[in-house]
Amino acid sequence: MNIEAIDKRNIWHPFTPLVGGLEPLLVKSAQGIYLELKDGRKIIDAVSSWWVNLHGHSNPVITQAIAEQAKKLEHVIFAGFTHEPAILLSENLRSILPENQSKIFFSDNGSTAVEVALKMAIQFWHNQEIKTKTKIIALEGAYHGDTFGSMSVGERGAFNNAFAPYLFDVEFIPFPDGENSSEVLTRFEQITSGGNAGIFIYEPLVQGAAGMRIYSPEILDQLISIAKQNQVVCIADEVFTGFGRTGKLFASDYLSHQPDIVCVSKGITGGFLPLGVTSCSEKIIEAFTSAEVSKTFYHGHSYTANPLACAAANASFELLTSNECQQNIERISRQHSDFVLKNKKHAAIKSVKSLGTILSIELKTPGNSSYFSELREKIYPYFLERNILLRPLGNVIYILPPYVIGDTELTQVYTAIEEFLHQLTEK
């Protein structure tokens, strides 16, 4: 039996129908921005492999850091013990996270970072014996992960219909699309001023899974300001937007109001190992600062603060904060902006936007934009045939390459997109 057949027999892949989907491609190795397949093809990873890779695949600096760490300490229980890679990472993160963030709590991935944030915020009210602030507010279209808490604060639909009866109640406000600002603000003011709003969670400036929907810092700043006036805990889910994706280190850096809690994951290790972090401000910590058993935060995972993942994250931090990387982020951001200017009037495009290293192109469709748009079936294979990995969200094509992508490869991706757009409008 060949190795692909064994995969088919044994493995259940994520977000993949068991019938009718494309067969997975076997990746033998990956270097820089290229995935190298069993058949020798080299594919440009234009989406940074589920939005995690920052400095290129098999980056030698991160590889070395993991190897060195593995020789010293691979893992240790994180209750009752601590270790240098985690301590160093806490300092590194605190030096770049919004200034008010004072403590770092480790977990394993984006969903758990969100789950921890929700539990922290709920227990923040509980520990103060405030029983009224039970309402949780999120944005329509939100995606915060696949565990029960993170699903509950996400848009309800095909991804989570089966679980609907088990998800807790959340008040969703309309997505600020640039034209409905007063409606969004009025609705938010109504909900938060009622006295029972306790938590507001949002993906700052861009909703990734909803179709790379970019919205303005001004409105988000106003929402956070209203939330703060009404003593609502604000959770910034920076799982996708963190570590330079939006052009600044965090999307929250575009805002004047700081969140109480921040969730990060994805790019934190440069895309090498799973790691989640939830940070919080002194205000949150104060509610837990007690020797009482009932006020302790009883949450943890076996691999919490895994030393190899922390070592990878520290190496990735050094690369990210280097001049070279920051210049690359600026370069990609500029080129994305040029692409937007050049193509914004294209007949096949409904809207094209960029924010930092994220470029998002919403294609016109007869119906509404949707993850299940049939254009997806055309787009994905079209680009794969041209050796480009680009995983559309329905009728939304987006790219967010590793920051090490060179101008030649970036142009290759833009050209392929322009050719695709052209053949869409050709009769």
Ligand SMILES: Cc1ncc(COP(=O)(O)O)c(C=O)c1O
């Ligand atoms: C904003 C946001 N939050 C949370 C998650 C969940 O992260 P993970 O897939 O690591 O559980 C994602 C994943 O795409 C995300 O985009």
